Amino acid sequence: MTKLSLKPTPRPRSDRAADAVVRQIESMIVAGDLADGGPLPPERDLIETFGVSRTVVREAVATLASRGLVESRLRFRPVVRRPGYDAAMAAANGVVGHLLEQAGGVKNLYDTRIFLEASLVRQAALGARKDDIEALKRALDANEAAIPNSGLFYQTDVAFHAVLYDIPKNPVFPAVHKAFTGWLAPHWVKMPRSPERNRVNFLRHADIYNAIRDRDPDAAEAALNSHLHAAWEYVRGTFAAT
């Protein structure tokens, strides 16, 4: 006679116990049972709710955090975060940090940004709406006004480029922009700055704006490429070899 183990097999096969908890909490978050921005229940409560040990609960919460569904500060109740495109990009922060330290890492990322942004301005020249162009103009004016103040200029610089990412009305792009600026900022801030440099950069921004307003995709793309490649020359000085 074959021996069949008929034990209830508490948690038999392929899953980690934490995965089940993760799934349940996930669905509670997306269903709205756990309010966005509100605290997660205390670990001890979750133990009761799901009938597992604290070990498992803590592992589940850690997983949730790594997926961006929850934001946990040291010794504070984790905060529930409805998943968004920003969170998706932020999830890559850890690895990208290492990538940036590899030879050519920064250049790969920056080239990708140039590539993307060049396409963005081309499409903007072809299809930007009036209010997009107005928003770009406002950002440009703010950029000009900030020329004497390098710190403020950097902010308006980023804001100007951000408008470009808003034009396609696809939430993926602003998230990508946010991620890129975050990743590249450490190198960017080391770049030497001065009102004269700021003025040059402002003029490049104006070139881009004018080309978009004039519906000239080739000029827009050329202006952006010229602008960002020139900036690269200033940034590359902040590296050691290669």
Add this chain to the structure above:
Amino acid sequence: MTKLSLKPTPRPRSDRAADAVVRQIESMIVAGDLADGGPLPPERDLIETFGVSRTVVREAVATLASRGLVESRLRFRPVVRRPGYDAAMAAANGVVGHLLEQAGGVKNLYDTRIFLEASLVRQAALGARKDDIEALKRALDANEAAIPNSGLFYQTDVAFHAVLYDIPKNPVFPAVHKAFTGWLAPHWVKMPRSPERNRVNFLRHADIYNAIRDRDPDAAEAALNSHLHAAWEYVRGTFAAT
């Protein structure tokens, strides 16, 4: 008299103990002390090495895994993975899964892909090297040969597009392609397929190839947009509302 606690405070303030372990293991990986593809030391060994409890070690390993520096299968020793661009994209898998379930999520991702790939073919038409074009031709031929077999056709379809992402010689692009195909595949496979449809898709691929070979960026971009937008019409049928 004010009471100041002068205890040595074993692990004083702001860090999780696991973070220190994470940092040390990270540097061991990038320094090559832990061979890429090899197993991580057993948890019990790491306990001794770092002088912390198993709780902390396990949390550290989980963090490493979420950052893509380590790959852990259930009940197997974690495998060390030197960080790469693929890992960076894979880190976003969890959140993107939720994004795809939101209304318009798939479309946002797919539109991003179209946008990127259109720019890719435009640039390819302008600057692809001879061997790039040859590789594209080979992928196209394989695609044609697979027309009768829908399963194989899908593979050669993906491979053809993959060549496009290789052309800029920037490792970010292949990683992005891999991520996109992974995220969109679940919907893609539900798309109805047939040799007739395959033939139409092959002809679109041929259009793209011809335009690139003929150095006609506008035609290349138009062909790709037409191809992918048409595909979208077939895919959208696999959704409920919106």
Add this chain to the structure above:
DNA sequence: GTAAGAAATATGGTCAGACCAAACCTTTCA
């Protein structure tokens, strides 16, 4: 009555030791 300060409690972080089941290694035997 109220606001500053003190005590009590709640909660996340860490630790220690134990048990299980599956993976891994060693030995044995046909």
Add this chain to the structure above:
DNA sequence: TGAAAGGTTTGGTCTGACCATATTTCTTAC
């Protein structure tokens, strides 16, 4: 020699405890 049997390692889970800080409650002094 090769496959089965047994023991050992190792990841996954549990329990229960302790610490330090965050939060809440309760005094207390003005």
